[in-house]
Structure formats: C-alpha cells, structure tokens
Amino acid sequence: MLRQVTHTDQIVSLEFSDGTTARFHAIWLRDNALDPDTRAPGNGQRLITIGDIPADLSISTASLVGGALSVTFQPENKTVTYPADWLAVHAYDRDHDHPMGWTAPGITTWENGIAAPSADWGSMHTNPAIKRDWLAAVAEFGFARLTGGPTEPGALLKVADLFGYVRETNYGRYFEVRTEVNPTNLAYTGLGLQAHTDNPYRDPVPTLQILYCLENSAEGGDSIVVDGFRAAERLRDANPEGFALLCGYPARFEYRGSDGVCLRARRPMIELSPDGQMMAIRFNNRSSAPFVDIPFDRMEAYYAAYRQLAEFIDDPAMGVAFKLEPGECFIVDNTRVLHARTGYSGAGSRWLQGCYADKDGLLSTLAAMDAVHPEAAE
Template sequence: MLRHATHDPAVVSVEFEDGTRARFHAIWLRDNALDPQTRDPGNGQRLITIGDIPAEIAIQAAEVAGGDLQVTFAPEDKTVTFPAIWLAAHVYDRDQNRPMGWLSPGITTWDGGFAAPAGDWTQVHESPAAKRDWLAAVAEYGFAKLTDGPTAPGSLLKVADLFGYVRETNYGPYFEVRTEVNPTNLAYTGLGLQAHTDNPYRDPVPTLQILYCLENSAEGGESIVVDGFRAAQSLRNENPEGFALLAGYPARFEYRGSEGVCLRARRPMIELSPDGELIGIRFNNRSSAPFVDVPFDRMEAYYTAYRRLGEIIDDPAMGVAFKLEPGESFIVDNTRVLHARLGYSGAGSRWLQGCYADKDGLLSTLAAMRVAQPEAAE
C-alpha cells in the first residue's frame, strides 16, 4: 500500500506504508505501463517501442487511489494504475554501489562441510512440490543429486526432461564416460581430473551438466564438486588485485580432440556483469590455450592469481565428495560449480553417461511453478 505521492513533470515520489520512499522517472513509468495498450495482457510482452513514447513525456497528475499509484501522462492524456506491490518489487531508487563480485540474493555459497542436496527420482517425477524443491536447490546451490533412478542407458535424458531440453554438441545428445582406448578426451580414462567447468572452449558455454551413473564397481572414481563462486570470493578477499586481473582480462580455451572439430573461446576465468555481479567461472586446465590478452607487465601477476585460484579450488576443505551408485545422478550449474573425479583402477567397471542442458529452462520452470503455487514457494 502507498501512503501518498507527489510529482513534478519528470518524477513521481511515493511513500510506502512501511515508511520507505522511492522515486520513479516519467519515462520509466510510461515505458513500463501495465495497461493493455502497452503490454499484452496474455503474455506480458510490450506492444510499443521506445520510439512510440513522446520524447517530451511528462507527469500530468499523480495520486494514490485505493493504495496504488495512478499516473496521468502528458501529452498523451493517458492514465495508468501501478499497483503498490509491483512498484515495491521494481524500485531502482536505491544505493547500487556494490562490491565487485557481489552475488544475486538467491545464491548461497558453500564449502566441503555442505551436505549435498538430493531428490528422489520417483518423487521428483511425480510430485510437483518435490520437483520444485529439487529445482530450487540447483538454482540456489548450483548442484543437486537424484537418487534411486533406473539404470537403463539414456535415463539421464529424463532428468533434462524435468525442466527443459538437452543441448546437443559434437559429443552428441549425450556422451559415455568410461575408459576408452585412444580416448578423444581425458574424461574417458581412469585418470583423476582436477575440478573444472566443462567446455569452456564453447561460446556460449553449456550452462548445466548432468552426469548419470549406470555402473560403478571400480575402486575409486569418487565425484567431487566445488563451489566456484566461493573460491572466487575467497580469492577476492585475500587478493583483490588478482581477482580483478582474472575478471578483467580474457583467458583462452581450445579443444581439437576429434576430426573436424576446433572449438575456441576467449572469455575471462571470472566473469562479472557490468555492475560487478559474479555470474560465471571458467576453469579448466586441460583446455586452456596460451593467454595472449594480458599485458606484458601484468602477466606474472595474472599467473600468480591463477595459481592461487587453483590452490583454493584444490583445497580438500572446499570440495564435497560422493561416489555415485547405479541409478544416481547429479546436475551442476556449469557456470558456477566445478566438478572433479578421483582416479580409479582398471578392476571393476565404471560407466556414467553425461549430457548438457541450459539453465534458462530450469529457471523458467522453477519460476513458473512458483507463480502457480506462490504459497508453497514462501
């Protein structure tokens, strides 16, 4: 609810029931008007362009009506109502000076003491509440497990079906993770793998990865996940200059493991949005190409920061370890959570299948479920 509103031709000032105040520009309000001539009432898409709004747009009148804001715009003589709850959710008149590497409010970082979130295969597929909770865990923590699933090849595709679509790559709709002779990728050997994000040589990178266990009787081969956002923040806290170097200059990544494929990308190891939000990690020693975009006089400092980030990631206290059993799987946000594998012996068998998907589908499904069941999302 709003208490009152004042205005001049360029700005409306409001006071909410809790005493907080906010200002909104005339052009912003007109561009975001909620009337059916401005936005389609069915899908919410805007029906006008910025050029359709008069350059001389101004506030002709503004008042509180029934607790909401009612604005009349000149020269259109158009009156639009803005619900107080909508205005409160879209306030931009606030201190927006945040530290470099700040995180979205919906993200919680973790280290090795964290208990891996998990959902039950049957419940997640049959119960909307269980599915929503599992998707929410992936969104908040960057990974989650699924247990007690089938062991039929291709079952991982049913995991992707929970929220979206498989992103097919040169590896196909999905790929096999087991020992091969003359492998095209070190993932297909029994060697241990340092914690890494997958496919940093793609642009855009696949934003989700699913790994599904079909057989696992080999000694070793435990999976480890590391929160790359926690690692990056640790680096920032102890070496702000090094953090800025890894965020400020692009690294290079390349993959040429099979005939007809030469993938290259030029992106920073630590990716920030223009306002400093931490939005991505690309870290993969196997796929790093020579760094040639860092100035000569900063290269040694860049490598010092790179080494330290690797040390933080490799710290056992950072990783959550688990051994997948047949029918178990886990999903990681490939822009945030690194995954590793301990080496395993030739005795027994270890067969996983993996695929990629995209986070926008998962976040869309989760948001739609929360809208449909708002009481359950609280």
C-alpha cells in the same frame, strides 16, 4: 500499500505504508505501463517501442486510487494505474553500489560440510513440491543429486526432461564417460580429474551438465563438486589485485579433439557483470590455450592469481565428495560449480553418461511453478 504521493512533471515520489520511499521517472513509468495498449494481456510483452513514447512526455497528475498509484501522462492524456506491491518490487531508487564479485540474491556459496541437496527419482515424479525444491536447490547452490532412478542407458535424458531440453554438441545428445582405448578426451580414461568447468572453449558454454551413473563397481572414481563462486570469493578477499586481473583480462580455451572440430573461446576465468556481479567461472587446465591478452608487465601477477585460484579450488576443505551408485546422478550449474573425480582402477567397471542442458529452462520451470504455487517459494 501507498501512504503518500507527490510529483513534478518528470518524477513521482512515493511513500509506502512501511515508511520506505521511492522515486520513479516519467519515462520509466510510461515505458513500463501495465495497460493492455502497452502490454499484451496474454504474455505481458511490450506493444510499443521507445520511439512511440512522446519525447516531450510529462506527468500532469499523480494520485492514490484505492491504495494504488494513478498517473496521467501528457501529451497523450493517458492514465495508467500501478499496484503498490508491483512498484515496491521494481523500485530502482536505491543504493546500486556493490562490492566487486557480489552474488545475486538467492545464491548461497558453500564449502565442504554442506549437506548435498538430493531428491528421490520416484518422489520427483509424483510430488511437485519435491521437484520444485530440487530445482530451487540447483538455482541456489549450483548442484543437486538425484537417487533411485532407472539404470538403462539414456535415462539421463529423462532428467533433462524434468525442466527443459538437452543441448546437443559434437559429443552428441549424450556421451559416455568410461575407459576407452585412444580416447578423444581425458574424461574417458581412469585418470583422476582436477575440478573443472566443462567446455570453456564454447561460447556460450553449456550452462548445465548432468552426469548419470549406470555402473560403478571400480575402486575409486568418487565424484567431487566445488563451488567456483566461493573459490573466487576467497581469491577476492585474499588478493583483490589478483582477483581483478582474472576478471579484467580474457583467458583463452581451445579443443581439437576430433576431425572437423576446432572450438575456441576468449573469456575471463572469473566473469563479472558491469556492476560487479559474479556471473561465471571458466576453469579447465586441460583446455587452456596460451594466454596472449594480458599485458607483458602483468603476466606474472596474472599467473600468480591463477595459481592461487587453483589452490583454493584444490583445497580439500572446498570439495563435497560422493560416490554415485547405479541409478543416481548429479547436476551442476556449469557456469559456477566445478566437478572432479578421483582416479579409479581397472578392476570392476565405471560407466557414467553425461549430457548438457541450459539453465534458462530450469529457472523458467522453477519460476512457473512458483507463480502457480507462490507459497512453495516462501
């Protein structure tokens, strides 16, 4: 609820019932008006352009009406009402200073010792609350497991169907992860793999990866996940200058694994938004191309920071390890969580299938479920 409203011709000042205050500019309020002439009632999309708003816009009146804000704009002589809770959620009159490498609300970084989020396949399909919590875990922690699923080839596509769509690549709709003769990718051998993000040579990268187990009787082959955001936080705290170098200069990645494929990308290993928010990690030694975008006098310091980040990623205290059983899978946010595996022997068999999907579909499904059942998000 609103307690008090004052205004000039360009600014509305509010005091909420909890004592907090906020100011809003006339142009912002008019651009974000909630009336059906400004926003389509069915989907909420804006019906006007910035050019449709008068350049000489001003506020003639602003008052409380039933606990909401009512504003009249000139020269349109247009009155719009804004709910108090909507204004509180969208207030921008606040401290916008953040430390470099801050993480968004709702993101929890982690190290070894975290209880791996997990759900049962059958329960996911019968209980929306379990599905919602599983999706929320992926959003918060960047990974989650799923157990008790079917063991026929292609079952991983049903996991993607829970929230979105498969992103097809040159590897196909999905790909096999098992030992091959003359493999096109080291993932198709029994070698151990350092923790990495997949496909950093794509722009944009696939934002989700699903790895689904069909057979796993070989000795070894444990899966490991590492929170890249947490590794970046450790680098930031230990070596701020090195952190700034990995954020400030692009690395290069390349893949030429088969005929007709030559993928290249130029992106920083640690990507920040303009206001310093941690956005993405790209770390994959196998796919690194020569770094040519770092100034000569900073190259040695860049490599020192790169080495230090790798040491944090390789630190056993960072990784969560588990061995997948047939019918189990895990999903990772490929812009944040790195995955690895221990080596495995030729005895027995290890057969996983993998596919890519997009995080916007998962977040959309989660937001839609929370909109229908907001109590589930509390």
